[in-house]
Amino acid sequence: MLKRVGGEIDPEGAVTTIGEADFPVPFPTGLEFNSPAHGNWNIVHTGMLMPEAIQIYVCADNCMRGVVLTAAEMNAAERFSFVIVEEENLLNGNLEDVTIEGVTDVLKKLEKKPKAVLLFTVCLHHFLGCDLELVYGELEARFPEIVFVRCYMDPIMQKHGATPDQKLRKAMYDPLTAGHIDKKTVTLVGSDFVLDKNSDIKRLLKNKGYTLREIPACKNWEEYQCLGAGEFFISCYPPAKYGAEMLAERLNRKHLYLPGSFDYREIKEELRKLLQELQTGQEQENVLGIETISEELEAFCKREITLCENAVGHAKAIIGDTSIVLDYLYHPRPLGLAGFLLKHGFHVTTVYLDSVSPEEKNVFDWLKIHHPDLELCATIQAKMRVLPRHTEEKVLAIGQKAAWFSGSSYFVNMVQGGGLWGFDGIRRTLELMTEAFLEEKAPEDLIICKGWGCESCI
Template sequence: MALIMRPARPDPGLPIGQASFPAPFPPTLEYSAPARGPWTIMHLGLLVPETHIVFVCAEACLRGVVLSAAEVRALDRFSTITIEDSNLLEGNTEDVLIEGVGDILRKIPYRPRAVIVYTSCVHEFIGTDLTFTFERLRALHPGIDFTDGYMTPILRKRISPDACNRRQIYTLLRRVESRDEGVTVYGDVVPPTADSDLARIVRASGRPFRTITAARTYGEYQELALSGRAIAVNPVAGPALEWAKDKLGQAPRMFSCGFGLEENRRMLGSFARELGAAFDAGPAEERLSRALRLARGAIQDAPVAVDYTATTRPLSLARFLLESGFNVTDLYSDAFQAAEKDDFEWLRANRPGLRVHPTVHPGMVFAARRTAPERPVLAIGQKAAFFTGTGRFVNVIEGGGMDGMSGMARMLELMAEAFQKPRSARDLIQVKALGCTRNGCL
């Protein structure tokens, strides 16, 4: 039998000098690389303690969320209601949802403090009266809080599904009339590291520092509403910050958390002054200098690839590494955020040959290496590890809880460690939702 060779396909990437901002690639059918570390809507709901999660959808769509729940051993916190063709024809999707949730609450072996009900695209298409549905659920089940989640990935008119659901997991919070001087972090799925500069400033001011990743009871979750201030380090948390401002009366502030030294000096200094806290940047800057020497000595001129899942500021990270003498050759990102405009222009002017690759373009099916690269490559992020085929990679998502100058130093330390100690990327990146458990975050 003759061997049929698959023809080579062109790489859909392009030099950053030829890329446009903020969308370097046209929309197409999308490919999902087998790098599963980023969280999905199923995992976000697990961050709210003592809740039960219900997905209401067609059977085919339910397969993915069921497998996600099973993988983190959270099936006891998770139920499904199947929408069938007959429900669409009879127009009884409201009854199906109300009766289905009631049946679930009667059968599960515990009484949840709250229920997050994820409706789907089909409810939007046929005009299901979700306002009436949730009013009935609250009337029928007093003592249980209900909120709406959305499994509507094809509806992207205003905000992304991820941003929407990161907002929704906070909508069970109750407004309090008397707030304290605490600070609540919104939109995070990874706990701040022990050396987080932002957390250290808050604690130095003597104020409570609150995050959903630390809440282990529904009461602790409700304490997130006690803070007078709401902050976020992930741009996708923007809608959650706006909600906290409008519904809870908290004062919002978004931090960019880029990799510019002067940018971080200004950010941390202004935050410390705002809270009346003493903050000495000297130790963090000394650690950063040591980490930079360590990483440069270990990695030298080896190619470095960065992807957007590892950090909320991939262009800023690429610029910082290039300015620090590293050989950044590839960037994996489908679009750029507004906060990175200056970094984009710097890269265009100073490293126009830097290759930018989409991660969801169908052509990337053929772009991934099937064997290890001939020359050692360092990847920062799971998608960069997958596409480059390297085992030398930094396994973090969304910044890994790092921020400020200490975060810059920690990233360099992780880079040096990853380059010196290769691992099996295949074994690590196929596990969904890095750090997630049945009770939320590790």
């Protein structure tokens, strides 16, 4: 029997409610779809944060296409090189030689040698059992003045152990050495964006006379090397935690994981950890006692929460009961944001995500009980390519994927938290929502640009 092509698509498997969803993966795995929303950073964007470094990829033609286009689009082609692996290299079993000689050829042709090379090996190196220790050992012997950073573009490992993104955020800090410790300095590890100057962390550090160092702010190799001199390390972006923990262990420093949150109590406890660690570093000066920390924290949080509630009232007065959809690309805690907005009377209808972080288990359970009809939509499920993407009524979208899948031209154009954090991050989100509600944008022109915040030739 003939079946009409292009008929109505059954959304089962791509759309569900949180009341019926399983944790942590609400949707079945299978053929995947890649939407045109490309604001998320990939390994090329992140690797470019290391100053005075270049990237070299050793892989086949088909794997090269995406990364070389990323480098070209962000006008960074001069910091990007590649070595093509061909079929005969696999048959001859000389992948080590191809990698070593290819990288050597690239470096010899450069007029000015880089301080570091982010060398990306790929799935083929895994499949063929390439001796990477031999590869790096020989390259380091040939170019002792260059630091070779061990990076991977191996999506076959995406769902097993650390992802290529996590491994890169670890590898980028491997060249740092223990050396001396700069008093009154803290290093933020693994974030793509500089922490906003008004974020709670930066304000508290500044108030205590501390300087925060971050790789996105480093302009040269010397500034980069100073990242290892912090009294302790902080990470805020979930994929950075893995590398930050290993860096802290290697350099014998304390690491504080302070992920962005929309929960007042969680933010307060994270700030308490920060203040206590600052106190540890100032014990000789006897600056703060535990009681003083508590008093200071209570006063700070009380002021900040009042300001947040005022911002909620202002945003609610403008946005009203307009439907709100949001996605995981805007912030690593999409359910946390949805829960915050729902608790404050906003009309959140849909969250676009493909899995739920263990960090959001509590809010997942809360939403399951209190808002079981909240819709969850996949972003990579193949059906999402053909399901309707338009609504008749005005919809406010928070995030690029939410904008594309909902068809809304009223959207907050930001990714991965954008450097926002804490109580100030909540207020900025509400401000961005209000601005997006009042100002129509063209998603088809904005979301196709790779790497939000990066330079783009498009």
